[in-house]
Amino acid sequence: MSDSAEQARKDEAAMRLALDQAQNAWLVGEVPVGAVIVREVDGVHQVVATGYNRPITTHDPTAHAEIVALRHAAQLLGNYRLPDCELYVTLEPCAMCAMALVHARFKRVVYAAADPKTGAAGSVIDLFAQRQLNHHTAVQGGVLADTCGQLLREFFAERRAQARRERNESSAAPAAPAAGAPETDYNIVEVIEMQDTMPGDLTDL
Numbered sequence: 019m020s021d022s023a024e025q026a027r028k029d030e031a032a033m034r035l036a037l038d039q040a041q042n043a044w045l046v047g048e049v050p051v052g053a054v055i056v057r058e059v060d061g062v063h064q065v066v067a068t069g070y071n072r073p074i075t076t077h078d079p080t081a082h083a084e085i086v087a088l089r090h091a092a093q094l095l096g097n098y099r100l101p102d103c104e105l106y107v108t109l110e111p112c113a114m115c116a117m118a119l120v121h122a123r124f125k126r127v128v129y130a131a132a133d134p135k136t137g138a139a140g141s142v143i144d145l146f147a148q149r150q151l152n153h154h155t156a157v158q159g160g161v162l163a164d165t166c167g168q169l170l171r172e173f174f175a176e177r178r179a180q181a182r183r184e185r186n187e188s189s190a191a192p193a194a195p196a197a198g199a200p201e202t203d204y205n206i207v208e209v210i211e212m213q214d215t216m217p218g219d220l221t222d223l
């Protein structure tokens with residue numbers, strides 16, 4: 019097997035592990051994105067850490083798959099820099115994750131599907147191509163892109179179907195506002211009701 023074919027085989031095997039992590043995210047109700055960090059030691063590829071997207075369940079806006087895996091890897095290896103490591107992630111990293119990976123001196127980042135809304139490896143911006151930054155992490159996209167992108171599309175299709183079902187159920191309920199009622203008033207009532215259900219320690223601020 020040629021070097022490039024061998025590299026492609028390793029990349030695909032690692033991305034399948036990241037895809038398993040993305041499935042874990044879906045199981046807990048998070049957007050299905052998964053990551054895995056590997057390094058080569060004496061010619062053998064080791065899995066150092068895994069992570070999946072969990073900002074909602076952990077109340078942590080920074081808990082993207084890459085950051086979760088990165089923190090595990092840094093703790094395990096006892097180092098804030100991981101120059102021997104490669105990270106595989108099922109969706110193009112955002113700017114926060116891209117910079118965290120550059121700060122950690124990653125050797126290489128491989129992603130599957132492109133993210134046209136927040137991708138920071140070329141879709142919206144390419145932080146990996148900034149020559150002014152002092153460390154350069156190699157980046158490659160498109161490994162298992164269709165499979166990983168399909169998982170995201172299925173997740174959002176299911177979310178939309180669920181939202182439609184909930185809308186239909188609430189419009190059938192007798193408590194729906196009278197026809198012609200100003201929409202702004204209804205929205206204000208909703209906001210007040212949400213504030214009433216906030217935990218006490220937050221409303222005390």
Ligand SMILES: [Zn+2]
Pocket residue numbers: 082084111112113114115116
């Ligand atoms: Zn991110």
